[in-house]
Amino acid sequence: MRKVLIVTLMLMLALGACAHADDVKIGACIYRFNDAFMLRFRQAMQAESEKLGAKIELADGQDNQSTQDEQVDAFIADGVNVLIVNPVDRMSSQSIIDKAKTAGIPVVFINREPTEEMLATYDKAYYVGAKAEESGTEAGELVASYFKAHPEADKNKDGKLQFILLKGQNGHQDMILRSKYSVEAVKEAGIEPVELAGAIANWDKLEAMKIMNGFIMSIGPENIEAVIANNDEMALGAIEALKAQDYNTGNPEAYIPVVGVDANASALEAMDKGEMLGTVLNDADGQGSAAVKLAVSLAKNAGAEGADGKYIWVPYQKVVRGEKQ
Numbered sequence: 502m503r504k505v506l507i508v509t510l511m512l513m514l515a516l517g518a519c520a521h522a523d524d525v526k527i528g529a530c531i532y533r534f535n536d537a538f539m540l541r542f543r544q545a546m547q548a549e550s551e552k553l554g555a556k557i558e559l560a561d562g563q564d565n566q567s568t569q570d571e572q573v574d575a576f577i578a579d580g581v582n583v584l585i586v587n588p589v590d591r592m593s594s595q596s597i598i599d600k601a602k603t604a605g606i607p608v609v610f611i612n613r614e615p616t617e618e619m620l621a622t623y624d625k626a627y628y629v630g631a632k633a634e635e636s637g638t639e640a641g642e643l644v645a646s647y648f649k650a651h652p653e654a655d656k657n658k659d660g661k662l663q664f665i666l667l668k669g670q671n672g673h674q675d676m677i678l679r680s681k682y683s684v685e686a687v688k689e690a691g692i693e694p695v696e697l698a699g700a701i702a703n704w705d706k707l708e709a710m711k712i713m714n715g716f717i718m719s720i721g722p723e724n725i726e727a728v729i730a731n732n733d734e735m736a737l738g739a740i741e742a743l744k745a746q747d748y749n750t751g752n753p754e755a756y757i758p759v760v761g762v763d764a765n766a767s768a769l770e771a772m773d774k775g776e777m778l779g780t781v782l783n784d785a786d787g788q789g790s791a792a793v794k795l796a797v798s799l800a801k802n803a804g805a806e807g808a809d810g811k812y813i814w815v816p817y818q819k820v821v822r823g824e825k826q
């Protein structure tokens with residue numbers, strides 16, 4: 502009798518500890534709301550939370566790490582069951598991990614990758630993202646195959662690819678690895694890449710437009726054979742600058758292939774109009790829903806759904822004129 506009672510009690514305790522999805526409260530910190538890709542990501546997380554019946558609250562870090570740190574504290578004080586964090590500075594992830602650990606709640610990082618060492622310090626810390634090198638390689642391959650299929654793209658007929666590189670935020674794994682692997686892929690394809698100019702444009706369209714404008718003025722558009730941008734927004738900024746010089750407006754004599762990464766709607770539109778060569782799908786839906794599913798299952802103490810060790814990797818995909826390759 503007593504044994505039955507104890508077993509029943511233990512069972513009740515175990516069940517009590519195991520929250521239902523509709524009891525799960527997620528606190529999600531986004532590095533900056535005003536980012537076209539993170540907008541898609543946020544929408545995907547909201548949709549998945551709704552589907553699972555979990556509550557999600559999103560905070561805008563406004564590209565400021567100390568603002569985000571306060572938001573993490575506020576979520577913890579508020580009693581969220583799990584955190585999803587898109588860190589402003591991925592190298593600041595350790596202190597966020599420490600806070601989650603002290604509070605005893607799981608933390609799922611997205612889009613900006615903490616180091617392996619950081620993730621290893623807490624058994625309930627995970628990362629959901631896409632392999633940056635993959636997108637770099639695929640973007641480089643798009644340029645290389647265009648260059649091979651269009652002999653006129655080699656404007657100075659030297660067999661080499663004279664290109665401009667527009668880079669995302671400093672320190673971001675996507676900026677470092679996309680830059681490296683896109684150029685690497687051009688080499689792999691047997692074409693010698695020559696970087697005419699490169700600059701950090703912080704993922705931002707306007708910044709990229711201004712920088713590109715400067716490069717067009719100093720280098721001359723007739724000497725530029727490609728623009729490789731770490732994301733679509735910067736590719737679109739470069740295209741604005743080119744269009745202002747009557748480039749990429751439909752005249753095949755005045756065209757520079759431009760590639761980005763993300764496959765945002767505005768980039769697909771530019772591709773349909775023939776202004777942009779291609780992009781690589783950065784699967785916000787896949788990453789957003791995987792992050793929420795993982796967060797909910799961790800909060801319910803039901804294991805790490807979908808994770809392989811500390812990670813969930815969502816694949817990239819090449820996109821040319823709206824058609825997946």
Ligand code: BGC
Nearest residue numbers: 536538612675704732762763
């Ligand atoms: C996306 C960028 C975005 C950045 C934000 C990258 O993966 O390609 O468009 O600005 O993440 O961290």
Ligand code: CA
Nearest residue numbers: 655659661663
């Ligand atoms: Ca050339």
